[in-house]
Amino acid sequence: MVVSATFTPVARLPSLSPSSYVVLGLLRQRGPSTPYDLKQAIASSIGYFWDFPHSQLYVEPGRLADAGLLVEEREADGRRRRIFSVTDRGVEALEAWLGDANASPAEIRDPGLLKLFFSGSARPSEVKALADVQVREHRKRLEDYEALDTRLADQAGLDHQRRTLRMGLLFERAAMAFWEEVLTDPPEAPPRRRPARR
């Protein structure tokens, strides 16, 4: 006779990515939500810092559900949308992550900065055009943040979101100052390089 051993029926945790935690964390904050709800929530908050296309929000929750961290339900009525909720194990996973004070370092992934870095060989007018656009875009973003901040200030219980936004404000202010400086005091063009090969 075969004795069935006790084993955990839960799938091995596929080490979770930042996007997993965004999904997990948002569901925790908001309670049961559809992918579209998440999309909306992201668009007006954490998406400014960590964005991804909406298609992810249909795939990633599925993964998390497979891992037992979420459960999926279907609406009964017409749309039959998928509604996800965090399970106890999901909360555990989230809290384990939050409880670990270590985090890999920030990366300012900024295509504009990347261009500046490589603009040594470009014409000064191009650098100026770049900086112009950047100042405009950062100003716009800054205004968005300020409006958002005002909204958050009214509501209780959103202090962590608001605080995170504050870093966004600081960043945008720094970026604006930076690009204005590029305009008023442009970097010097280096001596011409030797021509490329071939």
Next chain:
Amino acid sequence: MVVSATFTPVARLPSLSPSSYVVLGLLRQRGPSTPYDLKQAIASSIGYFWDFPHSQLYVEPGRLADAGLLVEEREADGRRRRIFSVTDRGVEALEAWLGDANASPAEIRDPGLLKLFFSGSARPSEVKALADVQVREHRKRLEDYEALDTRLADQAGLDHQRRTLRMGLLFERAAMAFWEEVLTDPPEAPPRRRPARR
């Protein structure tokens, strides 16, 4: 008799990613280089803002070479390393990119901030621990940048690199101030949420 029409033998440009431009731009700056050279160069400069694992630096140049933007040579001697150089078409592609003043917006991809955002339900001590680590890490990073800046100041022709680094300095200073503020004036914990489902 078949008349061969004029056509461009160059492969269709697979729209280039930021990493493509990092490779292209570095090769332009440095002249012919091996993947390892690039790795070194990235580690002490643009990698702080836009990093990727070294394996990419063996794959991506291959892609660019297929697209006709680089040429690959082999060392004749023992190691037979692969040496890549930018072609005229590569320079064109790079300059087209630099010449376009538009750039998609920056994303501060910061796992630490992500944790803060979702720490509403965490214990205050956890937030404190997080902030402690962040202050330490940002201070360290700031020191790195300052050392790097001193080195760059000595050399001529690196003004654009140095300028880019300046944004890094501004960011790190802002981040340090921010996390110190989290320590001295922690965000308020929201009222307890309803328990998760299941």
Next chain:
DNA sequence: GGGTACATGTAATCAGTTACATGATTTA
């Protein structure tokens, strides 16, 4: 009732990451 914007999802592709594996050089 036709158009437009919002909403919902899937499939194919591709870039990026992880893991592995090994070779070459220096140093103890």
Next chain:
DNA sequence: TAAATCATGTAACTGATTACATGTACCC
């Protein structure tokens, strides 16, 4: 000459993006 570190690469996987496709609600 063994150990350690630096250097070089590939393969498999999987997460992310792009593109497509269609459904539903609202507005004129």
